[in-house]
Amino acid sequence: MDATKEGRKHNLPIVDLKAQYESLRDEITSAIAGVLEMQHFILGPNVAALEREIAELCSSQFAVGVASGTDALILALRAAGVGIGDEVIVPAFSFVATADAVSILGAVPVFADIDPLTFNINATHAATLVTDRTRAIIPVHLYGQSADMDEISALASRHRLIVIEDCAQALGATWKDRPTCSHGDYGCISFFPSKNLGAYGDGGMITVRSAQEAASLKMLRSHGSARKYHSDVQGMNSRLDELQAAILRVKLPHLRDWNERRRHVAAMYREALGQLEEVTLPFESSNVRHVYHQFTIRVARRDEVQKALFASGIQTFVYYPVPLHLQPMYAHLDYKRGDLPTSENAAKEALSLPMFPEMTEEDVMRVAGCLRECLAAPVV
Numbered sequence: 561m562d563a564t565k566e567g568r569k570h571n572l573p574i575v576d577l578k579a580q581y582e583s584l585r586d587e588i589t590s591a592i593a594g595v596l597e598m599q600h601f602i603l604g605p606n607v608a609a610l611e612r613e614i615a616e617l618c619s620s621q622f623a624v625g626v627a628s629g630t631d632a633l634i635l636a637l638r639a640a641g642v643g644i645g646d647e648v649i650v651p652a653f654s655f656v657a658t659a660d661a662v663s664i665l666g667a668v669p670v671f672a673d674i675d676p677l678t679f680n681i682n683a684t685h686a687a688t689l690v691t692d693r694t695r696a697i698i699p700v701h702l703y704g705q706s707a708d709m710d711e712i713s714a715l716a717s718r719h720r721l722i723v724i725e726d727c728a729q730a731l732g733a734t735w736k737d738r739p740t741c742s743h744g745d746y747g748c749i750s751f752f753p754s755k756n757l758g759a760y761g762d763g764g765m766i767t768v769r770s771a772q773e774a775a776s777l778k779m780l781r782s783h784g785s786a787r788k789y790h791s792d793v794q795g796m797n798s799r800l801d802e803l804q805a806a807i808l809r810v811k812l813p814h815l816r817d818w819n820e821r822r823r824h825v826a827a828m829y830r831e832a833l834g835q836l837e838e839v840t841l842p843f844e845s846s847n848v849r850h851v852y853h854q855f856t857i858r859v860a861r862r863d864e865v866q867k868a869l870f871a872s873g874i875q876t877f878v879y880y881p882v883p884l885h886l887q888p889m890y891a892h893l894d895y896k897r898g899d900l901p902t903s904e905n906a907a908k909e910a911l912s913l914p915m916f917p918e919m920t921e922e923d924v925m926r927v928a929g930c931l932r933e934c935l936a937a938p939v940v
């Protein structure tokens with residue numbers, strides 16, 4: 561048994577990056593050495609090649625590498641012309657970056673509730689939030705499952721809203737057989753290390769349809785300049801670095817298989833947990849190819865279950881314990897507890913179990929056995 565599998569017998573992490581690294585160690589080492597030999601660290605050939613490869617994966621015309629998924633959202637909003645006082649509709653149940661990309665530009669995040677089955681934005685509720693200041697909507701494909709892009713696109717075209725897909729957790733997923741990132745005006749990707757395609761540091765990318773938009777994003781990521789030392793617009797320094805791009809290019813050819821493995825692990829979980837009455841398994845819409853960035857169950861005794869799993873050496877996470885409208889940073893927006901009940905319930909009940917492509921049946925059975933045992937115990 562290899563070292564990482566042996567280690568997992570004791571402590572099962574929610575994601576095991578070491579297992580993936582061990583399978584690619586030599587290729588990654590030589591990709592890094594290649595960049596060091598070339599001494600081209602900023603916007604070199606690996607960034608350009610990765611931009612083409614990701615655009616192709618996402619059936620998009622162009623892709624622009626940036627420093628993180630958060631910057632991808634900020635720059636997409638900037639490119640779309642969103643600024644001070646504009647309103648942008650975002651789901652209340654997401655990672656905070658989805659909303660703070662909006663507020664950092666002086667625009668106002670307007671929080672929509674979510675669908676209880678998919679955890680994704682509820683387009684019917686979002687429709688009630690549109691005002692004459694609404695400029696954009698950001699559907700998040702949470703946990704690896706696409707939001708309903710038919711409903712979002714219909715809403716956006718009714719009100720002429722810009723659609724910015726937050727694809728941070730869903731690279732390789734599809735909505736009606738078309739990749740996430742290809743439905744909206746902009747697709748924002750994160751290469752945070754634990755993502756389905758993860759760098760060894762921060763990184764991100766934005767997909768767009770036109771050469772003009774790609775050029776404008778390239779200016780924005782480099783101090784607003786198309787020509788060195790000539791800045792035409794306010795920009796920033798937000799570039800995907802060459803070392804990260806070289807590493808990501810080693811990993812990218814494996815993404816399809818890794819996502820398939822995640823789907824297989826999800827199927828094993830479904831089989832093993834199906835009989836547990838107290839557990840609600842993740843819902844998978846028939847319109848999507850879910851890539852299970854997370855396998856997130858709902859369980860009413862969530863905190864108790866999490867403690868019991870932890871005591872047995874199984875790591876789980878709560879994504880996310882506080883919905884965005886109740887975050888202290890948005891207290892000035894005057895939301896109250898009870899305003900967005902489905903998001904608030906999700907924050908109380910969601911529990912993400914270990915999920916990574918290298919998980920074995922034994923790992924899954926161990927989580928299932930532990931859950932079964934703890935749910936059979938009386939409520940404490």
Ligand SMILES: Cc1ncc(COP(=O)(O)O)c(C=O)c1O
Nearest residue numbers: 628629630655657728750751752
């Ligand atoms: C839904 C969502 N949006 C945005 C981000 C931000 O990405 P990054 O951490 O690369 O800035 C993340 C990642 O953590 C995310 O999960």
